[in-house]
Amino acid sequence: MTVATMTDWNRTRIQQGWLARLFDNKAFLIFMCLLPAVGLLTVFLTYPLGLGIWLSFTDTKIGGTGKWIGIDNFEYLLEDPQFWTAVFYSVFYTSVATFGKFALGLWLALLLNRHLPMKNLLRAIILLPWIVPTVLSALAFWWIYDPQFSIISYLATDVIGIRDKPFDFLSTTWPARWSLIAANIWRGIPFVAISLLAGLQTISPSLYEAALLDGSTAWQRFRYITFPLLLPILAIVMTFSIIFTFTDFQLVYAITRGGPINSTHLMATLAFQRGIAGGELGEGAAIAVAMIPFLVFATLFSYFALARRKWQQGEAND
Amino acid sequence: MAFIIRRRESIILGAAAAAMAMGRAANAQSEIPKADVPAPKLPIEKGATLRLIRPARFVEPDEVIFRANSAKFAKETGVEVKVDFVGWEDIRQQTAVSANTGAGPDIVLGWAEDPHIYADKVLELSDVAEYLGKKYGGWMFLGEKFGKKAKTNNWIGLPMGGTGGPLVYRASALKEAGFDKVPTTLPDLLKLCQQLQKIKKPAGFALGNAVGDANGFANWMLWSHGGSLVDEDGKVIINSKETVNALNYVKELYPTFIPGTMSWNDISNNRAYASNELFFTANGVSMYFALKNDPATKAIADDTEHALLTQGVASSTPMSATVLNAMVFKHSKFPNAAKAYLTFMMEAEQYDPWLTGCLGYWAHPLNAYDKSKVWTSDPKIAIYRNTMNNRFWSGYKGPITQAAGTVAAEYILVQMFASVAAGQATPAEAAKEAERRTRRYYR
Numbered sequence: 110m111t112v113a114t115m116t117d118w119n120r121t122r123i124q125q126g127w128l129a130r131l132f133d134n135k136a137f138l139i140f141m142c143l144l145p146a147v148g149l150l151t152v153f154l155t156y157p158l159g160l161g162i163w164l165s166f167t168d169t170k171i172g173g174t175g176k177w178i179g180i181d182n183f184e185y186l187l188e189d190p191q192f193w194t195a196v197f198y199s200v201f202y203t204s205v206a207t208f209g210k211f212a213l214g215l216w217l218a219l220l221l222n223r224h225l226p227m228k229n230l231l232r233a234i235i236l237l238p239w240i241v242p243t244v245l246s247a248l249a250f251w252w253i254y255d256p257q258f259s260i261i262s263y264l265a266t267d268v269i270g271i272r273d274k275p276f277d278f279l280s281t282t283w284p285a286r287w288s289l290i291a292a293n294i295w296r297g298i299p300f301v302a303i304s305l306l307a308g309l310q311t312i313s314p315s316l317y318e319a320a321l322l323d324g325s326t327a328w329q330r331f332r333y334i335t336f337p338l339l340l341p342i343l344a345i346v347m348t349f350s351i352i353f354t355f356t357d358f359q360l361v362y363a364i365t366r367g368g369p370i371n372s373t374h375l376m377a378t379l380a381f382q383r384g385i386a387g388g389e390l391g392e393g394a395a396i397a398v399a400m401i402p403f404l405v406f407a408t409l410f411s412y413f414a415l416a417r418r419k420w421q422q423g424e425a426n427d
Numbered sequence: 428m429a430f431i432i433r434r435r436e437s438i439i440l441g442a443a444a445a446a447m448a449m450g451r452a453a454n455a456q457s458e459i460p461k462a463d464v465p466a467p468k469l470p471i472e473k474g475a476t477l478r479l480i481r482p483a484r485f486v487e488p489d490e491v492i493f494r495a496n497s498a499k500f501a502k503e504t505g506v507e508v509k510v511d512f513v514g515w516e517d518i519r520q521q522t523a524v525s526a527n528t529g530a531g532p533d534i535v536l537g538w539a540e541d542p543h544i545y546a547d548k549v550l551e552l553s554d555v556a557e558y559l560g561k562k563y564g565g566w567m568f569l570g571e572k573f574g575k576k577a578k579t580n581n582w583i584g585l586p587m588g589g590t591g592g593p594l595v596y597r598a599s600a601l602k603e604a605g606f607d608k609v610p611t612t613l614p615d616l617l618k619l620c621q622q623l624q625k626i627k628k629p630a631g632f633a634l635g636n637a638v639g640d641a642n643g644f645a646n647w648m649l650w651s652h653g654g655s656l657v658d659e660d661g662k663v664i665i666n667s668k669e670t671v672n673a674l675n676y677v678k679e680l681y682p683t684f685i686p687g688t689m690s691w692n693d694i695s696n697n698r699a700y701a702s703n704e705l706f707f708t709a710n711g712v713s714m715y716f717a718l719k720n721d722p723a724t725k726a727i728a729d730d731t732e733h734a735l736l737t738q739g740v741a742s743s744t745p746m747s748a749t750v751l752n753a754m755v756f757k758h759s760k761f762p763n764a765a766k767a768y769l770t771f772m773m774e775a776e777q778y779d780p781w782l783t784g785c786l787g788y789w790a791h792p793l794n795a796y797d798k799s800k801v802w803t804s805d806p807k808i809a810i811y812r813n814t815m816n817n818r819f820w821s822g823y824k825g826p827i828t829q830a831a832g833t834v835a836a837e838y839i840l841v842q843m844f845a846s847v848a849a850g851q852a853t854p855a856e857a858a859k860e861a862e863r864r865t866r867r868y869y870r
Contacts, residue, residue, distance in 0.1 A: 173829075190860075255695075256690055365690065366692065382837070
């Protein structure tokens, strides 16, 4: 008898509302969850990027609506020696500064990874150049490089007396270029050093102990343990660093404004100079658009460097 | 004409100047001659309020007195005027946005070319300008040039003042170099600079990216050799033998300069001059007053003299001015109130205290203000009195266009001279490159 009553009982299915059913739909749910992010990216990333690309094909000036002129801006840039100087210097600046930052940053990270007194305080101090707003450090360098009031010139001429003329940091082409690279390296080292330090700390000490037992030299430990295990993070940090350096603006604009005679313009500063200061928005946008291939290259670099990681960690090849 | 230091100097000049100016306005109002002319009828709209943007102050009184005058207008007419001070580098862009969107301020005190760029978007101001011209002895050359639409008698801008950069030098250094006064010919000027270098009291003019100073120097060199950027119709004629002569001259002149002028910006010559490293340069009046008001540099100010830029083959001193040009947008709901406000600000009761308070930095555009006491308050600044009567303008001899502004902002002429001075280009190459770049903007 009891069996019969139990089989008779049936849970009544609650008829769900259309809204609930809609939200049960996986595709719809994914769409809804992505919407805020997609919206933000569209408004603040896709739209400006699209507008920039559109502007680069017009002759828009500040204070006027432009008309479509096709690739005229790019044709003009192709034969514009200043544009090519800026391309050359952007690449040169990025490669030399990145190399400098990584050489010194890695060295600093290795030093900081040792047991030093007041380790934490030291690490905090190292970060300072990176924390200070770029414009402020740029202004400080502007004074350091000043043709009349440079502290370095002052020390060399008046205090030590090894020179009778102030240093010429910014008024000729190559000294100005190297001075800016030095400032950029100074500013970029902490980011590299702290990121690499984080990477160093993930390396298990047992690997070093084993290597020591095998009678390895310090160089061998660096070459066969530290470097390979650091490579994934090195690749990511380097990609970031290349992108930041290539799109650098503040240091150059605050110290030289692209001078002397346009020799220190980066593509970013030249784009600003033409587009905003000069009022030729279309041409400035074209220069900015010309930066895209370089940045895509840097991103691809990151993609392939990341792909290597699996291989390094001994997972299956794919 | 250092844009940056002007604002810094405000700290130095500050209160003292303001007090001086206010005191003067109260006690000894200058005797500005006025003709008896009926004011244009401008019935102010009911419930009118105005918004205005203008460049940031360079000395405190500029802002203090400007605000006080606006408040006085509000008191007399009941029209509140909201004045916003905008950075020098930003105001052009803000003007552009306002012109294109048809929203924002009613009145803009912008730069020289701006009303001409937006000629179809600004109100005609002929009634106000003609009234002021008749009442105050007529408009000076640059006032008329930048006020009237090209080749017409229609006023679209109302120039309120202008600042120029004549020579500033140390009298003692000149004497030591064997000169009693600044030479009037270019070869003698070169000799003077060579002498100054020999006695280790060098001259120096900006050749870096200095919007005011470097463009002032480049224009001076070009115009004093008879060259010009474009002809009367805006055809690019920079690649000329006059330009090549000017370039050759600068090639000889440059080695006499103090080191580093290639990287100078607008502030650099002021600093070098104030620290006894530079003895002969060009600048607006602001530098002299900053030196004079600081006890530490008072001695330098006492030794400082001003002179007109050496003329060369030009028929008058080859100097332009940075002109402050007012415009009223058609989108303003209260055009009469806006015009009445500008008229009010240019009347002697308001204008003279402002001119005096700014120490003549914004030199007047109306002849009658020649009589302002500011010009006799210190004989050393008298030379700035005629700034608005200079016969040259940015983009000389062409019509006033946006392109002239772009050529200056892009440092095309500056870099032409700098590349020859640095030995990177021959004069012929540099002139050709400048022609290529200029054509791009005058297309």
